[in-house]
């Protein structure tokens with residue numbers, strides 16, 4: 245228990261917090277901060293969207309050395325969770341060093357050609373027009389293919405690779421099954437009632453984890469390195485002496501990390517459909533700079549200002565998680581707040597990215613806000629910053645522009661429902677499936693670029 249000298253701004257009860265989330269949907273995260281302040285206590289955790297505090301938590305190594313209890317618990321409960329995101333200390337360092345070479349800026353540019361070919365061959369299957377029943381699922385399938393080539397060094401057409409792809413996607417969708425998800429904001433009676441279903445799901449997941457392990461083993465022994473040798477994670481991990489078990493954990497974990505992109509793309513295409521002028525502007529910029537058959541690398545990013553502004557706005561509006569957890573490594577003082585060492589903290593990314601003290605018209609999707617740098621740099625941290633930032637950032641950004649380019653230069657995207665809120669989970673998803681049509685577009689009409 246922290247001693248009384250530590251200030252404890254009081255937050256909502258769990259019922260009230262969950263009621264706000266059900267009622268206000270996407271806006272609830274900011275609503276909480278407006279009602280209870282940017283930092284408040286909730287079920288023993290300090291919840292914050294205070295940019296000043298976030299800066300300290302992310303940038304001071306002492307607060308990143310030990311992983312939050314929440315991550316450690318997840319590591320124990322979810323089969324196959326032990327990826328490097330959940331680790332700390334020497335095992336984290338060892339694993340990070342093993343995979344890091346595959347994610348450097350220069351290295352990811354070498355993936356661009358593979359990924360572009362793969363994306364184009366996938367989207368060409370849409371023909372003149374395709375009705376897509378679930379945009380998110382379609383993007384998961386699209387991304388899985390080039391993840392295979394670039395990330396795992398496999399040819400997605402081979403039997404074992406297909407088997408592994410299926411096992412990874414199946415495992416991921418199972419984790420996101422709404423009937424067996426407990427990732428709500430806080431723990432309430434409601435979750436207690438769901439606990440038996442959750443435990444049952446964990447049992448089922450153990451079986452699926454076994455299937456996944458066998459699928460990784462099969463590709464490791466038969467095909468590793470046959471495609472894009474040396475670039476892939478399985479290869480990197482094996483070279484560093486990881487066991488089959490560890491390789492499986494990390495492959496599953498990196499695939500899970502890749503899923504952040506699937507969600508960001510779903511948000512991107514949803515917004516492009518709501519703002520067709522942006523679809524046109526980006527299409528023309530990409531065609532003008534890259535040519536109709538060309539593809540971007542990170543080196544060409546600076547020639548694509550509108551595309552980059554759009555991407556930054558998507559990552560502001562659709563952060564990978566509503567919150568990330570940290571644990572203070574020593575006493576921490578920010579303004580009036582003093583926290584003891586070992587305090588669990590939840591950083592509310594969505595609220596940080598939408599708080600009216602930090603953003604003008606935070607609920608408006610406006611890529612042009614990025615003509616200027618944000619006034620509060622730590623109010624925008626989609627990949628976090630500091631010692632525990634996302635190592636996949638360069639790959640994620642490249643992937644984002646590659647997919648945008650391949651699709652926008654060929655198709656118009658019409659999402660049929662433009663009023664779909666996010667579901668009330670910490671790991672966000674749209675509340676309903678987004679049905680859409682991808683229709684091959686006519687020649688681009690030139691738009692004057694500002």
Ligand code: HEM
Nearest residue numbers: 328329501502504505508564568626627628634635636640
């Ligand atoms: C839009 C795409 C992505 C976003 C917004 C994103 C965001 C994040 C965030 C916020 C974290 C920190 C989580 C925490 O500490 O609680 C993180 C960690 C991580 N991400 Fe990403 N990520 C994305 C894509 C990727 C991709 C494509 C990869 C690689 C396949 C990747 C690999 C990782 C890894 C390995 C970590 C753990 C780093 C560590 O704990 O040291 N991410 N990501």
